[in-house]
Amino acid sequence: MQYVYGFDHEHPRPPMELKDLLGGKGANLAEMVSVLDLPVPPGFTISTEACRHYLDAGGWPPELEGEVDAAVARLEELAGRQLGDPSDPLLVSVRSGAKFSMPGMMDTVLDLGLNDESVRGLAEVTGDARFAYDSYRRFIQMFGEVVLEVPDELFDARIEVAQATAGDEADARMSAEVLAQLAEDLKAVVAEHTGQPFPQDPRDQLRQSIDAVFRSWNSPRARAYRNREHIDHHLGTAVNVQMMVFGNRDERSGTGVGFTRDPATGDAGLYGDFLLQAQGEDVVAGTHATRPLAEMADVFPEIHDELVDIFGRLERHYRDMLDTEFTIEQGKLWMLQTRVGKRTGTAALRLAVAMTEDPNIRLTRAEAVQRVTADHLDQILHPQFEKVDESRILATGLGASPGAAVGQVYFTADDAVAAHQRGEKVLLVRPETSPDDIHGMQVAEGVLTSRGGLVSHAAVVARGWGKPAVVGAEAIHVAGDHFTVGDRRVEEGEVVAIDGQTGDVILGEVGLAAATTPPELDMILEWADEIRADRMSVRANADNGPDATVAREYGAEGIGLCRTEHMFLGEERLPVVQRMILASTPEEEQAALDELLEVQREDFVTILEAMDGLPVTVRLLDPPLHEFLPDYEALLRSQARDGLTEEETTLFEAASEWREVNPMLGTRGVRLGIVKGGLYKMQVRALLEAAALRADAGGRPIVEIMIPLVVTRAELALVRRWVEEEIEAAQATTDRPLQVGVGTMIETPRAAIRADDIAEVADFFSFGTNDLTQMAFGFSRDDVEARVMPRYLDEGILPRDPFESIDVRGVGELVALAVERGRKVRPDITLGVCGEHGGDPASIDFFTEIGLDYVSCSPFRVPVARLAVAQALL
Numbered sequence: 001m002q003y004v005y006g007f008d009h010e011h012p013r014p015p016m017e018l019k020d021l022l023g024g025k026g027a028n029l030a031e032m033v034s035v036l037d038l039p040v041p042p043g044f045t046i047s048t049e050a051c052r053h054y055l056d057a058g059g060w061p062p063e064l065e066g067e068v069d070a071a072v073a074r075l076e077e078l079a080g081r082q083l084g085d086p087s088d089p090l091l092v093s094v095r096s097g098a099k100f101s102m103p104g105m106m107d108t109v110l111d112l113g114l115n116d117e118s119v120r121g122l123a124e125v126t127g128d129a130r131f132a133y134d135s136y137r138r139f140i141q142m143f144g145e146v147v148l149e150v151p152d153e154l155f156d157a158r159i160e161v162a163q164a165t166a167g168d169e170a171d172a173r174m175s176a177e178v179l180a181q182l183a184e185d186l187k188a189v190v191a192e193h194t195g196q197p198f199p200q201d202p203r204d205q206l207r208q209s210i211d212a213v214f215r216s217w218n219s220p221r222a223r224a225y226r227n228r229e230h231i232d233h234h235l236g237t238a239v240n241v242q243m244m245v246f247g248n249r250d251e252r253s254g255t256g257v258g259f260t261r262d263p264a265t266g267d268a269g270l271y272g273d274f275l276l277q278a279q280g281e282d283v284v285a286g287t288h289a290t291r292p293l294a295e296m297a298d299v300f301p302e303i304h305d306e307l308v309d310i311f312g313r314l315e316r317h318y319r320d321m322l323d324t325e326f327t328i329e330q331g332k333l334w335m336l337q338t339r340v341g342k343r344t345g346t347a348a349l350r351l352a353v354a355m356t357e358d359p360n361i362r363l364t365r366a367e368a369v370q371r372v373t374a375d376h377l378d379q380i381l382h383p384q385f386e387k388v389d390e391s392r393i394l395a396t397g398l399g400a401s402p403g404a405a406v407g408q409v410y411f412t413a414d415d416a417v418a419a420h421q422r423g424e425k426v427l428l429v430r431p432e433t434s435p436d437d438i439h440g441m442q443v444a445e446g447v448l449t450s451r452g453g454l455v456s457h458a459a460v461v462a463r464g465w466g467k468p469a470v471v472g473a474e475a476i477h478v479a480g481d482h483f484t485v486g487d488r489r490v491e492e493g494e495v496v497a498i499d500g501q502t503g504d505v506i507l508g509e510v511g512l513a514a515a516t517t518p519p520e521l522d523m524i525l526e527w528a529d530e531i532r533a534d535r536m537s538v539r540a541n542a543d544n545g546p547d548a549t550v551a552r553e554y555g556a557e558g559i560g561l562c563r564t565e566h567m568f569l570g571e572e573r574l575p576v577v578q579r580m581i582l583a584s585t586p587e588e589e590q591a592a593l594d595e596l597l598e599v600q601r602e603d604f605v606t607i608l609e610a611m612d613g614l615p616v617t618v619r620l621l622d623p624p625l626h627e628f629l630p631d632y633e634a635l636l637r638s639q640a641r642d643g644l645t646e647e648e649t650t651l652f653e654a655a656s657e658w659r660e661v662n663p664m665l666g667t668r669g670v671r672l673g674i675v676k677g678g679l680y681k682m683q684v685r686a687l688l689e690a691a692a693l694r695a696d697a698g699g700r701p702i703v704e705i706m707i708p709l710v711v712t713r714a715e716l717a718l719v720r721r722w723v724e725e726e727i728e729a730a731q732a733t734t735d736r737p738l739q740v741g742v743g744t745m746i747e748t749p750r751a752a753i754r755a756d757d758i759a760e761v762a763d764f765f766s767f768g769t770n771d772l773t774q775m776a777f778g779f780s781r782d783d784v785e786a787r788v789m790p791r792y793l794d795e796g797i798l799p800r801d802p803f804e805s806i807d808v809r810g811v812g813e814l815v816a817l818a819v820e821r822g823r824k825v826r827p828d829i830t831l832g833v834c835g836e837h838g839g840d841p842a843s844i845d846f847f848t849e850i851g852l853d854y855v856s857c858s859p860f861r862v863p864v865a866r867l868a869v870a871q872a873l874l
């Protein structure tokens with residue numbers, strides 16, 4: 001096995017395809033050297049395989065020593081200098097570089113090869129003692145911190161002394177003598193802290209630095225970064241050893257970072273910063289006043305032209321916008337790094353479209369579609385905050401629903417509504433939310449909770465409405481009319497802002513940078529639609545006419561889930577629902593149902609109208625009845641405190657009668673439908689009467705009636721018979737043929753396994769992957785998300801939160817099984833998914849693989865799903 005590759009090594013495949021082995025930085029360096037023939041300081045890459053071996057076995061693989069020696073010898077030959085040569089030393093950098101860019105997360109050592117002797121040699125050949133000792137003290141400090149783990153404060157104290165000696169001159173102008181003394185002082189710090197003298201042997205320095213870079217793969221910040229970005233902890237980093245070039249050498253030297261185009265807007269033209277007489281890190285550290293790249297045309301006109309030419313070559317080769325690091329040493333340009341540049345959502349869209357027309361690049365439409373990510377679209381479609389000062393961030397929770405919201409805080413739904421009616425902008429802050437808080441959430445600009453995860457009630461509802469939400473901000477303690485974070489107290493009515501993308505909770509107003517969508521958005525989405533036409537469609541989850549209209553504007557091709565529970569809520573409806581629950585005679589119950597039928601029919605008419613000509617899947621009532629009754633515990637407390645009114649007593653009795661130990665597995669879904677037969681019949685009648693009205697009005701309603709929580713064929717068969725009677729009755733009232741399907745959700749493991757039986761009586765299946773995940777894992781999602789999930793993810797017990805991205809090997813297997821068994825019995829069965837996973841690109845990838853007919857997600861997520869489906873199919 002080979003572990004070390006020169007940048008000019010002839011690989012069997014283009015280096016860019018070997019990022020697994022060489023890391024991103026190493027692969028791109030090799031590409032620039034061996035394919036593009038650009039001026040890159042010579043060097044070599046130690047593969048990620050060596051790193052994995054080091055981390056697993058606690059040491060180098062036996063062959064590595066010899067390979068590194070040979071590579072160093074070759075580097076010395078190319079550079080014409082020897083490592084540690086006291087008269088003219090070769091200096092190198094030792095640079096980390098993993099497969100996926102992890103900016104600033106791992107370590108790099110510069111100027112390696114200096115010691116007490118070679119520093120004098122460097123001073124002599126360059127004729128610049130100041131430069132030599134400046135490099136030496138930088139190296140001692142960097143090596144000390146990165147490799148020997150000397151706390152940086154220990155160095156700082158000595159640097160302050162040197163600065164004091166140098167007088168009020170700036171750092172950069174310390175004399176050679178001061179710098180030489182500083183180097184001595186810093187070495188003394190190292191010796192004191194480690195009990196060993198500063199290593200003088202360059203081979204020893206190199207070996208230790210390579211180990212340190214390997215180890216930096218597992219630094220806590222690198223691990224935390226990978227957890228957040230879902231990067232595998234087993235990949236390891238490559239190590240690049242490269243000849244140093246010096247941007248700090250003299251006035252004909254400098255360093256810079258450059259993008260081949262503007263990464264914020266996508267506009268053409270060089271973009272970036274440079275610094276005269278400086279070393280790499282100085283540009284990004286924000287400690288020096290940099291100059292825009294365009295000004296290089298004045299300072300170094302030839303280098304500027306060369307850079308323009310190189311940028312053109314890079315773009316033609318990579319067919320993308322690139323980000324580069326470069327250094328100029330005594331008038332000669334050296335390229336130190338390149339990679340495909342990160343960009344904003346706007347730039348991503350504009351670049352993708354522009355590059356289809358650029359004669360040097362000529363992206364195909366399919367390639368352009370692949371250049372835009374779900375995150376890019378998220379950025380575009382939601383308003384963003386301007387940047388704020390760190391100190392104003394009160395807490396950070398989970399960014400559950402992207403977008404920026406600012407409002408006065410209120411702690412109950414009723415107070416939020418009252419404030420809204422006074423004309424205030426409101427931010428609803430709750431420990432967590434439940435269906436009781438819906439009216440407050442509706443009027444709020446955004447929702448903040450201190451408990452709960454990404455699929456908690458607050459998160460799901462907010463996402464469904466495209467309303468910003470931050471959940472699980474645990475540092476926040478809500479207490480009556482205020483909340484506290486540590487010793488800070490925020491009163492009701494104070495202004496707070498939340499960023500639903502980052503999870504930040506910010507005290508006070510924050511300005512918004514309005515979301516403007518570039519015309520390229522529609523072009524890219526249309527190209528995506530062409531790719532997925534006839535293969536997989538995208539529907540939306542929408543519960544009312546306005547949401548359905550929005551969904552259609554975003555490109556939804558139907559409704560995959562219309563929940564009917566909201567049709568039972570609201571000031572006028574809830575009492576009727578309660579009357580139905582409390583009824584002591586069938587007549588009373590029927591009277592209440594008749595009243596509900598009237599209003600629900602109206603609801604359905606508006607939804608069918610908004611989605612005319614497209615399928616609308618209506619789920620009959622799913623939640624348990626107790627959700628429509630006042631909270632049992634609360635009533636119990638007020639009974640103990642002040643006694644109950646007569647009306648309250650009746651509700652209390654009902655609440656206690658319908659109370660369940662485990663309501664999520666209790667009388668809900670089809671079970672409730674069967675126990676309370678009149679309810680489903682009423683819903684179906686209201687829906688079909690609405691369909692008949694729409695048909696008579698010249699519309700084309702397409703209705704799919706969906707029965708939730710089915711576990712056996714017999715349940716569905718029974719309900720189906722009722723539905724068919726209603727269809728017949730409705731058909732008798734109109735001359736136009738009604739198009740109605742009857743199907744079920746597959747959201748219990750048993751339903752998935754018995755999908756063949758169930759398919760005999762189902763025209764369609766819709767996979768309710770939220771419940772299916774909950775039941776397959778036995779994870780109560782609201783409870784597990786708060787405490788167990790973060791721990792499981794940190795420990796790597798689960799690679800991803802299965803509520804966020806489908807668990808392909810478990811839950812996915814159940815879905816695949818149901819697809820296969822369902823199709824065997826009914827080849828033309830329609831198959832879709834309506835869980836939260838319907839809007840998640842990784843899950844969509846899986847759903848295309850098993851051949852579902854559609855995914856359904858919240859209206860605001862529809863563009864992301866359109867894109868993700870196309871990408872999955874490419």
Ligand code: ADP
Nearest residue numbers: 093095096104108242243244245280281325336
């Ligand atoms: P990061 O991945 O954090 O950017 P790098 O390995 O790119 O780390 O190095 C940090 C800085 O040092 C960069 O600015 C880079 O340009 C500079 N640098 C790295 N190697 C050399 C070298 N051989 N000569 C000059 N500067 C270098």
Ligand code: MG
Nearest residue numbers: 025325336337
């Ligand atoms: Mg870099």
Ligand code: MG
Nearest residue numbers: 708747768771
């Ligand atoms: Mg469900």
